[in-house]
Amino acid sequence: MTVTRYLPLIAAFTVLQAGAATIVSETVQRPEGPRHYLLAQPATPVAGKLPLVILLHGHAATANLTFGRGRIDDPAAAWLAVADREGLLVVAPDGSKGSDDKQGWNDCRADAPTNPKTDDVGFIAALIEQAVAQHHADPSRVYLSGASNGGGMVYRAAIELGPRLAAVAVSSMLMPAKSLCPLPKRAVPILVAHGTEDKIAPYAGGEVGHFLLTGRGSGLSAEESVKFWRELAQLPPTPAVTQVPHRDAADKTALVRYVWGSDPQGAQVEFLKMENAGHVQPSIAHRMSWLMSSILGQQNGDVEYADETWAFFKDKRAAP
Template identity: 40%
Template structure:
């Protein structure tokens, strides 16, 4: 075992899946990722969850190993409890080549190809279940998740995009594969406008579709009714200025579903009941909701979903190598 992996494990809690560091070989060169594996042996194939960090963040941050600890780090506990494989790759230059056109300083790496190779590697070498591959991304990682759902939709059972909209102008074609989607959006997000467009003080971003238009793209593709079922989630603390509304299109969790978790009054912070951002970050990005936990909500949404085309994707065409 490498010294890096020993160091990672020393920084973890016993109730979490074990993190190890890896490198995957791509056409753009070696790419780093962290993998969390349950401590218990398991004879069955394991679901695979791929986490995409936000711009300027890292795999270490979403795995809870770097400041500020992300609410997505709760996936480590879920992985241990539910026998999942969780993988967090690092974006090139801490960013992603998402589908937004006219974005400054966007990396030119083939991130879709890298994720395709990573899925293939996890299926081939780590007994990931090809029917149960899921992607969740936050902020710019959520924007990349939309691109992956568009370009790799037949390989995914479902995806989640947190605090991210789709672009008004895209570098890739419109999505054609119906796929279950969990979309999390805050109505007072100071970086990602709920109503679309862009803020004048975000020059590095490109105009976005509104959340309602983003939801409609995936809802229409899934051939679901125009009106969803809305439920207000009970508040966990009366003092928190935010609230959460869950809107669901599709009644059967084993079939195509679209869910919007609308964080009313929330800012650019993933909702969580256990991992809270420091107060000074909330002053910058807005209030964090504490009524739900984003990782638990995503797993509840993912767990019954299966890839309809898994038979053709159990061995994706593009292979990958790894240096351990």
């Protein structure tokens, strides 16, 4: 697959300030038409090539929401502070509308008819090319993180773009039970976070969605999803286990970190088990409202998920 012919991109260009990073609105031309994304850059210029983190929103969400410019205080907005502190480029693209008129991603679920039909793997590849060509992104330090349907798209990208990705992260999403995609042939370092009380992508596997959200397919269990990537990486079955220190006694959730592979620069799989938590990333600074918690489930407050993810990403490089 080549994406070069779909460049140059139509760079755009409303510069906005949010958090600690500068946000630029841009567009890339794709066969289905222009695709929009937001690019966050460190407020203070950084010399040399910069790591690139691409964040994929969930079903019915947006790039604006990812960066905290919406009605929900999305935990992904914490990446703006990480971008400035660590000298990163962070991209938040918009998905496409599916048959339910909600924005999302064409992930691998064969039984999710409401997914869009766009070439989202090609879109992600074009984002990487643009960032390398125009924004000094380091092609050996490209990382992908997604939540819910965006996490499903991360699984697909790990299969089809694996050699270009240094590491990936998935929260609140399952490997598909019925897949459109071939089995991956190459292991990719991966962090998976999943709540045991997730009612949308159930921890034990099965139908994805709820009574108001249908046509969203089905998945393996969270633990089977992690096992799949651990076995592909040929890592031993026994992990290092850490109970994450609890910050608030009123918080009835808890985090347990499982890590397979002791070399942070090598093949490694991490599973962040969010006990009693729902379909939401943990965060200290970006908390779900009572209303959103009643829909998505309880949110853990013991770590900032963006910091946890960057700690997993930062030492990893794509193979030359």
